[in-house]
Amino acid sequence: MNNKFQYFQFIKLTIASIFLLMLTGCATMYVDGTTKEIKASEYKVQQEKQAVMLVFEFQTKGVANAQATKYLKDKIVDQVKNSGIFSEVSLNPVAGNRVLSITLNNVPLSDDAFSKGFVTGLTFGLAGSSVSDGYVCTARYLGGDQQQL
């Protein structure tokens, strides 16, 4: 009876530990170093800069993600402004009607990311795993006459 009680207590403790592990995380993230960062000073900039309206959208697996768009929009606007390529970067229509569209699409590069994470969590990290996340950035620049430049 005492052994059964202790065993039951152990099961409860294990389940409680799994719940706590689900609330926390223990992961290391790496950014792929093959995509090099180029400083704004190294950009080739036209002498006659143009004003542009910026349209940004973040997608998750090709579907618009409004929350992520809202979170990242200001950072993207700052980055485009700081590039020095345009005379003005606005979220509203500008003189000349030029538009710069930036779409960032988060795509999975690993299959069964959840099941890998589940196994790692279930084994308390003894069975490690790695998953990859991909980001496809598409930039389009339209002139005032809708022509893609």
Next chain:
Amino acid sequence: MLSRGIKSGLIMLLGLAITGCISMKMPEPTATMSNLEKIRGANVVPAKTGSFKLAAGKTPSLDKSVSGLRGSSVSPHSGSFAEQLRAQLEAELKAAGLYDAQSNATISGELIDSQVDAAIGTGTAKLSARFIVDQADTRIYDKVLTADASWPSSFVGAIAIPEAINQYTALYQTLIGRLFEDQDFRQALRKK
């Protein structure tokens, strides 16, 4: 007694895995490139937005909340899904330089259907509204348009619920895109 305890624990784990607890407020709508290209290429006159409300005969909760998200919820930015649709339309028109508060062309609407289901297997979402365009007290356009989506939906709530929320919120952009593509709408507002 021992096996009952284990069963209860496993059922609790299963319940936690398939459900979730996200409460999300939709952000303020922003223009999208695809809709911008559609309306800019339509050669239409500037317009303003009028009243967007729930269609007559519909339950008031249709305009305030959506169920089918396994215990989670998504609410409109300003408290009304009809208003969310109006705001999306206005954002798209403004980005295209085609919003004019003084225009005699007014686009108003009625929300008819709003649903999302993060079911295990296949998730679905649907948004339907009646769009009305009046120009100088004359009705020049009146049509019901619908946007829907379906996608593979995970067993795991933590994956399925955010995906369902994304799919549902994207329908507002899709529905406005349908309006901009509609030939009757383009004809009604075409520049003379």
